[in-house]
Amino acid sequence: MAIREVREIGDEILTKQCKDVTKMTLRTRVLIEDMLDTMYERFGVGLAAPQVGVLKKIVVIDVGEGPIVLINPEIIETSGEQTGEEGCLSVPGKWGIVTRPDHVKVRALNEEMEEFEMEGEGLLARAFCHEIDHLSGNLYVNLVEDGLHDVNYEEDEE
Numbered sequence: 001m002a003i004r005e006v007r008e009i010g011d012e013i014l015t016k017q018c019k020d021v022t023k024m025t026l027r028t029r030v031l032i033e034d035m036l037d038t039m040y041e042r043f044g045v046g047l048a049a050p051q052v053g054v055l056k057k058i059v060v061i062d063v064g065e066g067p068i069v070l071i072n073p074e075i076i077e078t079s080g081e082q083t084g085e086e087g088c089l090s091v092p093g094k095w096g097i098v099t100r101p102d103h104v105k106v107r108a109l110n111e112e113m114e115e116f117e118m119e120g121e122g123l124l125a126r127a128f129c130h131e132i133d134h135l136s137g138n139l140y141v142n143l144v145e146d147g148l149h150d151v152n153y154e155e156d157e158e
Helices: 026-041 123-134
Strands: 046-048 058-061 068-079 082-086 094-100 103-109 115-121
Touching: 026 046, 026 058, 046 123, 058 123, 068 115, 068 123, 082 123, 094 123, 103 123, 115 123
Parallel strands: none
Antiparallel strands: 046 058, 058 068, 068 103, 082 094, 103 115
């Protein structure tokens, strides 16, 4: 498939509300494959359709256990709390501390447009919240508790 351009903070599309996917089309299947390819190419944990310029409620996630595709996802249950570092492919070179639920249950459609529910804890719960926020035009930078920090890829030389 294809690697798509990831839209970055400041791009108006990242602040817009996405629309429901009402039927699976070839174009939507290609979009999902491209999103997965783009996420893996950029070493991301998740990617939402608006990040590649498409205002549809589609999210892809892989926290190391294989790809998850969520169409029209909604969070239906949360519990607990976790605070940790978060980054975003649309905010390159930055990270911040964000508090999210530690346990999240989502309801979504799969690629066959069949409804299913899925639960996640830890990183997967964080990814569910982060990516689903994108579908409402919300970026994690609005939740950061101590400001954004530069990612430092080099070891300190002290």
